[in-house]
Amino acid sequence: MYDLVIVGAGPYGLSVAAHAAATGLKLRTFGRTMECWHAMPSRMFLKSEPWASHLSDPAGRYGLDAYAAERGVRAEHGVPLPVGFFAAYGDWFARQAVPGLDERLVTTVAPADGGGFAVTAEDGETVRSRTVALAVGVLPFMEVPGPLRGLPRRYVTHSSHHGELDGFAGRDVTVIGAGQAALETAAILSEQGAAVRILARADRLNWNTAPPALDRGRWQNLRAPHTGLGCGWRNRLYADTPGVFRRLPAATRERIFDSALGPAGAWWLRERFAAVGDVRLGQRVTCATVTADDRLRLDVRGVDGTVSVVETDHVVAATGFVPSLDRADVLAPELRSGLRRVGAGGAPEVGALFESSWPGLFLAGLLTAPSYGPSMRFVFGAGHTAGRLVKGVRQRLRGGTGGGGVLGRPRSGSGSERRVATPAS
Known part of the structure; x- marks a missing residue:
């Protein structure tokens, strides 16, 4: 019987494991180290500052x-680092601070x-643990626009599906989205010789x-202090006081989660993106069908109601992630249905x-962002999470509340009768 099993070996899982190991907990960490980061195209760079x-x-x-x-290597302020360098850093961190990492998936x-x-x-072995920390990253929560769901991957992929993008040379590719992932994917595709267009609901x-x-x-530092999420006092709230954010009214938290730190491209990407000449804003896909000549026909509606048609070889949906429990398939159905939910996203x-509301089940990363704020969508949030989560685990193991109820049994009222409606997936 383990004290703690950590599911996931990305930045959050490794950080939690490092803190847990230092306290002497009987620990096991599952996951392929920095898997998501290793899978990214080599031409991508970190958007966050090294510090x-x-x-x-x-x-x-x-x-x-x-x-x-x-x-x-000099990790300097204002100089973007390749994502491959960051992935290798995570591997090094695991070797230094995380004993006995088990690279099997759960x-x-x-x-x-x-x-x-x-x-x-994944090989069928089952272990027992008194507590679990779920740190599965963002991949389970990929969001694809409704009209594109269910289409084969030869026609539609999410931006997170791709490593190198050289297989698209000479093809027509439509990238959907207006954030960093969309803009950087489009720039790389253009550099690799694809004919690229951007479609985005945003009007700019x-x-x-x-x-x-x-x-x-x-004086300048006082007016707009540096934070791990960018400059400014509002970002300072999100970055430095997630515990305060958690105490805001639920409706306020949901509004901020939906709007704060919205889609934007990094300053250093703008020159590279200039090669993408076809940018269509204020547009959304309403229908997608495969044509007789094995292409994809997109029906696109503008903000003024006009409808146009785009034919393309492939669509890359760079449309982010939704932290819905319905997508956390690693949790057994009875466990998922026994958890209290917040917000329309579930x-x-x-x-x-x-x-979580199930005693002994702890959460880290994107799933906690609607409760703890925008910093949990970024690597930066791991610093706030890791030590506090392990403190909660230790309280739970000592028989304290840790924020939940009796170990192994949900508190009353935590079942489906407390769930909010969630959008169809």
Whole structure:
């Protein structure tokens, strides 16, 4: 019987594991290290500043700056780092701070008879644990526009499906979205020789400005302080006080989650993106069908109601992620249905110290963003999460509440009668 099983080995899972290992918990961490990051195209770069991209260990010994120094690389403010470098940093962090990482994937987390959880790996082995931390990253929560769902992957993919994009050279590709993933994917496709267009519901493209110098004088720092999520006092709230965010009224949290830090391209991408000449804004796909000549026909409606037709070889949906419990297939149905939810998207309610309403089940990363705020959508949020989550685990193991109820049994009223309506998926 383990004290804690961590499901996921991305930035959040590894950070939680580092803090748990330091406390001496009997621990097991499952997952392929930094899998999502290793799968990204090599021409992509981190949008976050290097100093806002540390994984978290209790002593702060294994930050991105320490890895860069070991590699002889300067991780500088205002200089984007390749995503491959960040993925390699995560591998190094795991070797330094996470003992006994098990790179098998987990297929099911289920309540166990007598309390705790049964965690089943991809080869069928099941282990028992008194607590579980779910840190599965963003891939289970990919969002694809309704008219494109169900179409074969030869015609439609999500931007997260792709490593290198050189297989699209000479083809017509439509990228849907207006955020960094969409704009950077489109730029790379163009560089690889594809004919690319952007379709986006937004009526304009937003671009972040180059970050001001870290040392810029007291008055400038006071007016717009640097934070791990960008400059400004509002970002300071999101970055530094997720615990305060959690105490806001539910309707306010939902509104901020839906609107804060919206789609925008990085300042350093703008020049590369200029090669994408076909940008269609204020447009949304209403219907998608395969044509007789094996292409995809998109019916597109503008904000003024006009309808146009686009024929393309392939669509890449760079349309983000929705933290809905209905997409957390790793959780057994009885566990998912027993969790309280917040907001129209059906995200799980997360209490103090990152414990869900099912005692002993802790959550990290995107699933916690509707409760703890926008920082949980970024690597930066791992620093706030890891130590507090492990504190909650230790309280739970000592028989404290940890933010939940009796170990292995949900509190009354946590079943489906408390769930909110969720959009069809």
